Amino acid sequence: MRGNPSKRRRGALHPVVARSRWRRSYVPIRLEQLDARVLPAGGVNLDQWANVSNQWINGQANPGKAAYLEGDTVPYWVGFTGLTPGQTYGIRINLNYYQKNTNAGGFAALNTYNASINPIPNDSPPGSTSPPTADSTYAFSDPFTTDPHPTFFVQNADILSVTYETNVTPTSPAPGTDTDRFVDIVFQATTANPEIYYGLTLSLPGQNFPSVSPPIPGAAGFTGGSLQTSITGTPAAGTPIPTQPGGGWLSPSNSLQLQPGVVVQGSISGLKWNDLNGAAKGGRYGRVTPDPASRREGSGGRKSRGCIATAL
Numbered sequence: 447m448r449g450n451p452s453k454r455r456r457g458a459l460h461p462v463v464a465r466s467r468w469r470r471s472y473v474p475i476r477l478e479q480l481d482a483r484v485l486p487a488g489g490v491n492l493d494q495w496a497n498v499s500n501q502w503i504n505g506q507a508n509p510g511k512a513a514y515l516e517g518d519t520v521p522y523w524v525g526f527t528g529l530t531p532g533q534t535y536g537i538r539i540n541l542n543y544y545q546k547n548t549n550a551g552g553f554a555a556l557n558t559y560n561a562s563i564n565p566i567p568n569d570s571p572p573g574s575t576s577p578p579t580a581d582s583t584y585a586f587s588d589p590f591t592t593d594p595h596p597t598f599f600v601q602n603a604d605i606l607s608v609t610y611e612t613n614v615t616p617t618s619p620a621p622g623t624d625t626d627r628f629v630d631i632v633f634q635a636t637t638a639n640p641e642i643y644y645g646l647t648l649s650l651p652g653q654n655f656p657s658v659s660p661p662i663p664g665a666a667g668f669t670g671g672s673l674q675t676s677i678t679g680t681p682a683a684g685t686p687i688p689t690q691p692g693g694g695w696l697s698p699s700n701s702l703q704l705q706p707g708v709v710v711q712g713s714i715s716g717l718k719w720n721d722l723n724g725a726a727k728g729g730r731y732g733r734v735t736p737d738p739a740s741r742r743e744g745s746g747g748r749k750s751r752g753c754i755a756t757a758l
Contacts (some may be wrong), residue, residue, distance in 0.1 A: 489528070490537070490677055492699040493569050495521035495559075502569040504700060506672060509707040516664035516711055519561040519645035520704070523569040524677060526696065529635040534606065536632045536691035541646055541675045542668070543614060543627040543654055550667030551654030553675065555593040556608070556629055559645040573641050574601045581605045585688040589615045596644060603640035606632045607688040611681070620658045630681045632691050646675060648709055665709045672703035 493502040496511035502523060503511065514520060529535060542552035560566050568575055578599035585607040586595055598605050611628040633642065652661030665673060678698035681687055 489526070490696050490699040491525050491572070492675075492677055492702055493523045493525075494702045494704075495523075495563065495566055497563055504702075506703040506705055507708055508705045512704065512708050514562075514648055514704070514709050516648050516666050516709060517650045519557040519559070519563075519647045521559040521563065521566055521643065521645050522675070522702070523559075523573060523641065523643050524699065525569070525573055525639065525641045526635070527639050529638050529640060530693060531635055531637050533693040534632060534634045534689060534691040535693040536630060536680075536687070536695040537677045538679045538681060538695060538697065539629040539631065539644075539675065539677055540679065541627050541629070542624075542673050544621065544625040544662070545668050545670070546622065546624050548663075548667045548669050549620075550663045550665065550669075551649035551651075552665055552668050552673050553627070553646045554649040554653050555588075555590065555610075555627075555647055556596045557594050557645040557647045558597045559599060559643040561594075561645055561647070569641075569643075576601065578641070578643055584608055587686070587688075591616075594647075599643040600633075601641035602635065602637040603642055604634040604636065605642070606634060609681070609685060609687055611685060613682070614655075617657050618655055620655050620662065628679075628682075630685060630687060632687060632689050635693075648673075664711065666711045668704075668709065669706045672705045673709065674701050674703040676701040 491504070493504050494507060494512075495501075496503045496507050498509075498513050499511040501511075512520075524537065526535070539556070543554075544551060568578070578601050580597050581600050581604065582595070582597040584605040587608070588610040589612050590610070593610075596608075607630075609630045609632075611630070614625065614627050631642075633640065648665040651664045653664065655662050676699055677696070680695040680697075
């Protein structure tokens with residue numbers, strides 16, 4: 447029987463090939479590289495700049511992708527989709543500020559995204575290829591007077607206010623637990639897909655919780671689950687936001703991490719020759735240690751021992 451997958455032959459069932467009038471055909475398609483940065487409708491997406499691999503990435507940065515010094519500013523890009531043009535929105539930036547088990551600082555504060563690295567290409571795709579516009583005119587509130595007043599670079603957005611939470615102040619004592627710092631940003635969207643470029647500065651020794659003695663080490667000491675940031679949550683009760691966002695607070699975004707080894711302490715080294723009397727002297731910027739490999743012929747055929755000055 448045509449189309450029957452089996453038929454009886456001499457009292458037994460034997461399989462046969464079923465035939466169909468339908469034919470299978472294959473259509474070649476081109477698969478573009480899929481990326482986790484595809485923005486969902488109404489979504490918030492966060493990328494960071496990896497300065498070793500020279501690319502915007504949407505996940506963890508390891509030492510093969512990025513290398514930053516304490517005091518450097520790490521560039522970030524946040525993009526939105528599905529917003530209402532003309533409406534105001536808010537985001538709350540969470541930044542790891544202190545790690546208890548290592549007694550290490552993390553991120554210190556916001557900064558201009560290209561404060562340490564310039565130029566940086568646009569995050570495109572998924573962002574626009576057009577040059578972003580500088581925006582430094584907005585209401586600003588920060589308990590630390592030494593923090594920078596950053597210039598944001600934006601696409602289709604107008605920054606209205608930047609408000610730091612007051613859970614951390616210049617006189618705060620070292621806490622007994624891990625601590626995050628929060629920054630609340632309100633902006634107006636001029637199209638459905640605005641973008642904001644900003645930076646986060648990695649703390650130097652003594653920069654986070656500056657009243658604590660001895661000084662808290664810098665961001666190079668941050669270990670474990672990695673130094674991270676994200677956009678999530680809403681301002682704490684009582685936070686004086688100058689312009690309440692009519693479109694609400696947008697969250698959450700993905701979290702971005704800097705793995706241990708990405709942030710390192712800076713050091714200065716150089717070559718210093720002995721005085722003629724053979725006494726090696728260190729400069730005021732560091733300790734001088736002998737370097738046998740730097741022995742050279744001095745004037746008059748005398749051997750001169752070289753030294754390396756290493757910053758402390």
